[in-house]
Amino acid sequence: MWLKEPAEINGTIRFLGTHELCFYLVQGKDALIIGGGMSHATPALETQLRDIDTHRVKYLVVTHSHFDHCGAIPYFRRRFPGIEVLATAASRDALAKQKVADYNARMNDLAAEQVGLRGECIPLEGQRDAFRIDRAVSEGDVVDLGEGVNVEFHEVPGHSKCCLATYVPGCRALFPTDTTPHPVNDWNDLAFPSAQYDFASYVKSLRRLGEFDVEILGLDHHGVILGAEAKEFLRLGLRRTLDFQQEVLRRYAVSKDLDEVARETAREALGKVKLQFITEDLMFIITRTMIRNIIAGN
Numbered sequence: 001m002w003l004k005e006p007a008e009i010n011g012t013i014r015f016l017g018t019h020e021l022c023f024y025l026v027q028g029k030d031a032l033i034i035g036g037g038m039s040h041a042t043p044a045l046e047t048q049l050r051d052i053d054t055h056r057v058k059y060l061v062v063t064h065s066h067f068d069h070c071g072a073i074p075y076f077r078r079r080f081p082g083i084e085v086l087a088t089a090a091s092r093d094a095l096a097k098q099k100v101a102d103y104n105a106r107m108n109d110l111a112a113e114q115v116g117l118r119g120e121c122i123p124l125e126g127q128r129d130a131f132r133i134d135r136a137v138s139e140g141d142v143v144d145l146g147e148g149v150n151v152e153f154h155e156v157p158g159h160s161k162c163c164l165a166t167y168v169p170g171c172r173a174l175f176p177t178d179t180t181p182h183p184v185n186d187w188n189d190l191a192f193p194s195a196q197y198d199f200a201s202y203v204k205s206l207r208r209l210g211e212f213d214v215e216i217l218g219l220d221h222h223g224v225i226l227g228a229e230a231k232e233f234l235r236l237g238l239r240r241t242l243d244f245q246q247e248v249l250r251r252y253a254v255s256k257d258l259d260e261v262a263r264e265t266a267r268e269a270l271g272k273v274k275l276q277f278i279t280e281d282l283m284f285i286i287t288r289t290m291i292r293n294i295i296a297g298n
Contacts, residue, residue: 002187003224006048009216012149012171015224016048017041020275021068024175024218025052026168029146034166034175035220036062038071038277039121040112045072046079054080059143061153062087062133063177063220064160065094068277070131071108074122085134086143088155090162092133101131111277137164156209158195158202165209173216174230179205180237182222184272187229191272192265193241196289200297203241210234221275248294258295262288 006015006022016033017023023035023045031052057080063069065087076083087095094100105124112118124130143151152167159178166175179202181190195202210231217230225233251261266287270280278286 001226001229002183003226005223006044009173009218009224009226010171013168013173013216013218014048015218016045018044019223020221022218022220022223023072025049025057026145026149026151026173027056028144028149030059031057032059032061032143032145032151033057033076034061034063034218036060036070036073037220038068038111039075039108039124040071040115040117042072042075042122043117043120045075049079055082057083058145059083060085061151061164061166062091062095062131063166063175064088064163065091065100065104065131066160066178067104067107068275069177069220070095070104071111071124073132074124074127074130078122085132086137086153087133088138088162088164089136090157090160091164092136094162095131095133105130107277114276154208156205158198158200158205160197163205165205167212168216169213171216172213173218174209174212174214175218175220176209176234177220179209180219180234181240182219182273183225183233184274187225187233188236190236190240192244192269192287193237194286194290195241195293196286197293199245199290199293203238203245206234206238206241210238245294248291249298252291252295258288258292262291265291 008014014025021037021041026032112121137153139155141153154165156163156165156179214230217225266284270283
């Protein structure tokens with residue numbers, strides 16, 4: 001089952017945000033939110049979190065440092081005073097760089113303006129420490145939320161150096177961040193992989209995610225896969241990724257032109273992504289980087 005829109009999944013986990021920008025509230029005695037998203041998701045979050053006690057949410061997990069995964073951090077700090085923002089050390093270090101912070105802030109403010117929500121969102125440009133990470137977590141770290149709810153962290157590089165997957169074993173719930181292709185028109189219709197940091201690491205991380213006992217798969221974009229289809233989705237994601245690799249190598253063997261292959265592939269990829277903040281130019285940059293990585297590793 002593909003759950004496309006925010007809803008309560010069970011007594012522990014609630015899907016928040018939007019179809020494009022997904023967040024997850026995990027509740028024990030204390031609560032934790034998975035996903036840093038973008039600032040223009042915060043009006044929806046404000047409505048969805050209306051019934052949550054200000055002091056109950058103790059943690060925010062930032063799954064990686066890209067602009068579409070950290071823009072809601074200032075909102076959560078304001079909404080939940082004292083919240084501790086968690087991420088990998090690599091995310092912490094990336095987001096501490098002024099160039100990265102300025103770019104992420106600009107992209108979030110621009111997206112909020114494009115969807116007509118700038119007036120309802122916290123402006124990020126010029127805001128000091130907008131994306132500050134309070135604590136670095138690493139492979140195998142666990143947060144105990146009480147009432148038998150534990151949250152595990154697993155490093156899954158490939159899409160970026162800093163990707164962090166989150167697992168709630170008591171619910172068999174896995175949140176893989178962007179370390180898997182996303183669904184397009186149906187749960188088993190997958191987009192191309194997005195492995196611009198390191199393709200081999202992405203494949204290794206995706207294989208590892210497939211080993212988890214999963215019946216809830218909460219994606220950072222485009223909703224939640226439930227039931228037996230959650231495990232199957234990860235298997236299909238790996239197959240899609242390996243097929244993509246072979247197709248890229250086939251195209252490059254014919255043309256011997258990296259830019260030509262990247263342009264052709266990026267056009268196809270853009271039609272599958274369905275994220276309005278991913279522009280044609282940005283998709284070309286992402287795709288070219290990934291294809292260059294694939295060719296170099298062959």
